[in-house]
Amino acid sequence: MTLAEVIIRLVMVALAIGLLMSIAPLLTWGERKWSALAQDRVGPNRAAIELAGKSITLNGLLYPLADGLKMIFKEDFMPTRGEKFLHFVSPWLAVFPALAVVAVIPLGARVNLFGHEIPMQVADLDAGILYLFAFASLSVYGSTLAGWASNNKYGLLGSLRTSSMLISYEVAMGLTLVGLMMTVGSLRLSDIVEYQQGTMLGFLPRWGIFMQPFGALLFFVSAFAETKRAPFDLPEAESELVAGYFIEYSGMKFGMFYLGEFVEVVTGACLFAVLFFGGWQLPWASSEAYYNPLVVGIGGFISTAYLVFFVITLLGLPLRDPRIQFAIAAGGFLGGAGLALLSGAEGLLGPKGGVLGLILSNGPELAKLLMSLMVFTMKILILCWFHILLRWTYPRFRYDQVMKLGWKMLLPAALVNLVVTGIVLLIIR
Amino acid sequence: MAESKKEIKTYISDASDDMTWHERLYVPALAKGFGVFAKHFFRNLLGDKEEGDTGTIQYPEQKIAYSERWRGAHRLTKRPDGSTKCVACMMCSTACPAQCIHIIAKEVDDPNVEKAPEVFVIDELRCIFCGMCVEACPKDAIRMDTGIHVPAMYSREEAVWDLDKLISNKGVRGNV
Ligand code: SF4
Ligand code: SF4
Numbered sequence: 001m002t003l004a005e006v007i008i009r010l011v012m013v014a015l016a017i018g019l020l021m022s023i024a025p026l027l028t029w030g031e032r033k034w035s036a037l038a039q040d041r042v043g044p045n046r047a048a049i050e051l052a053g054k055s056i057t058l059n060g061l062l063y064p065l066a067d068g069l070k071m072i073f074k075e076d077f078m079p080t081r082g083e084k085f086l087h088f089v090s091p092w093l094a095v096f097p098a099l100a101v102v103a104v105i106p107l108g109a110r111v112n113l114f115g116h117e118i119p120m121q122v123a124d125l126d127a128g129i130l131y132l133f134a135f136a137s138l139s140v141y142g143s144t145l146a147g148w149a150s151n152n153k154y155g156l157l158g159s160l161r162t163s164s165m166l167i168s169y170e171v172a173m174g175l176t177l178v179g180l181m182m183t184v185g186s187l188r189l190s191d192i193v194e195y196q197q198g199t200m201l202g203f204l205p206r207w208g209i210f211m212q213p214f215g216a217l218l219f220f221v222s223a224f225a226e227t228k229r230a231p232f233d234l235p236e237a238e239s240e241l242v243a244g245y246f247i248e249y250s251g252m253k254f255g256m257f258y259l260g261e262f263v264e265v266v267t268g269a270c271l272f273a274v275l276f277f278g279g280w281q282l283p284w285a286s287s288e289a290y291y292n293p294l295v296v297g298i299g300g301f302i303s304t305a306y307l308v309f310f311v312i313t314l315l316g317l318p319l320r321d322p323r324i325q326f327a328i329a330a331g332g333f334l335g336g337a338g339l340a341l342l343s344g345a346e347g348l349l350g351p352k353g354g355v356l357g358l359i360l361s362n363g364p365e366l367a368k369l370l371m372s373l374m375v376f377t378m379k380i381l382i383l384c385w386f387h388i389l390l391r392w393t394y395p396r397f398r399y400d401q402v403m404k405l406g407w408k409m410l411l412p413a414a415l416v417n418l419v420v421t422g423i424v425l426l427i428i429r
Numbered sequence: 430m431a432e433s434k435k436e437i438k439t440y441i442s443d444a445s446d447d448m449t450w451h452e453r454l455y456v457p458a459l460a461k462g463f464g465v466f467a468k469h470f471f472r473n474l475l476g477d478k479e480e481g482d483t484g485t486i487q488y489p490e491q492k493i494a495y496s497e498r499w500r501g502a503h504r505l506t507k508r509p510d511g512s513t514k515c516v517a518c519m520m521c522s523t524a525c526p527a528q529c530i531h532i533i534a535k536e537v538d539d540p541n542v543e544k545a546p547e548v549f550v551i552d553e554l555r556c557i558f559c560g561m562c563v564e565a566c567p568k569d570a571i572r573m574d575t576g577i578h579v580p581a582m583y584s585r586e587e588a589v590w591d592l593d594k595l596i597s598n599k600g601v602r603g604n605v
Pocket of ligand 1: 551
């Protein structure tokens, strides 16, 4: 490994963790705001910073900050007869696997910048999916040990529920993916994304969700269960177990469980986007389309406009205001035009010298990089939104129903999916 | 005989016995539920609703007007000469279900009045704001139209309002 490679890897680590750690706290607040919207409420809007006599609330955007401050300064309670060491490490055990999962996720297209091959993922493992499963299983330990180490009956019940539920759903989750692995013929996540380019049957994007619609549904349900959020929040069911496995946690340790939950939502969205929504691929287009300035322009328009739209809804600005609509359109236009220019400038102007020339000659690759990152972020945000709205729609299962769903419905359904996929593949090939 | 054969059914597990296969799939119902939820989301996000239309009152900035009959802290009304209208008849303290009005009467030389309160205290912490005292008073001497929420205090003694305090309270719709 050369120095450049090491630097590229480190930048990738920073990028992956940065993406996760910026979306996850935003989601803690987005969840409260979005659920408020869907339930005809206003939602949190009081946390404010006093600046020059005006209080700035940013539509409640300061809540994650205020929450963080509050948690840091809260008493860190430790049950006297608990297991001190495990009580201390289990929040880390809960967060770490969720963070580690992003290492194999391709965040964007592989590009060739300034003479260096840059894969937009921390590690392009051969056995990417196996790595995912390994870390998904590890995340059970955090919550199980947390409940056990706090010497509390509710905590123990919560951790028992966690371990049995997560293990049951992991079986189904693994089996649902076998169909996809068979179709693609690889466990490497970058291969899976590469495979999902172009169209299938003439009119559908060749995305996992269209190749394996049933598998996608099953995977979504089991991945949902893995995040331990309602309707699968049995381990912390507050009406039965008070707070479940983290009942004896306070302060920042509780904050880590809380954050870990949202990190899991984001990694779940990443996984689903990579496996079933084509990762960074544009729909219908092949990955070569990223070199086409027109495609990049249109895609840039849509994704920048979406990101501006997202920020504007975050800030609670009124969308029916013509100025706001103009801002969205203008943002999209700037983004699209900028990317298209970056991508196509050298073709128009011819080769140039100096720094400009260096940037221009790398323009298509740079545009591809930015664009694929934006497309992927957009998919994640939409999936997270969907996930959070689902969580606020459905009531909690009863525990026996969860087990029944896992073992009696998802598992057989996953097996059927596997068999049918096998037969179809045999016929086609 | 037919009665005793009546089957006793216990529903411990599911009510799924009398569900159609369509309902048992759950997925259509789930999708429908999500549809309702998403409809509200987008209506609130994109629609022409103002924040106030959610029915939420942003309290410190916005306040709703109380109704005319709202019962706040008490006051004692005054005659034109400034003395209290109260004649210490004890009707209010008798009517009070919380027994929080305490009156000691004194004699007055004015033959039209004869009696007046020497001490008139209301323990605003014990008061349940039922308004019985106001109903009972034959002289319209006690009213609850001050519009005051009894504030938080540091000691119980502060909550016992005496004659001077009660007379000095103002009514929101003019002082009688
Ligand atoms: S409002 Fe009711 S409880 Fe309060 S002083 Fe009058 S009669 Fe007593
Ligand atoms: S306030 Fe009214 S009811 Fe009470 S003692 Fe005075 S006159 Fe009688």
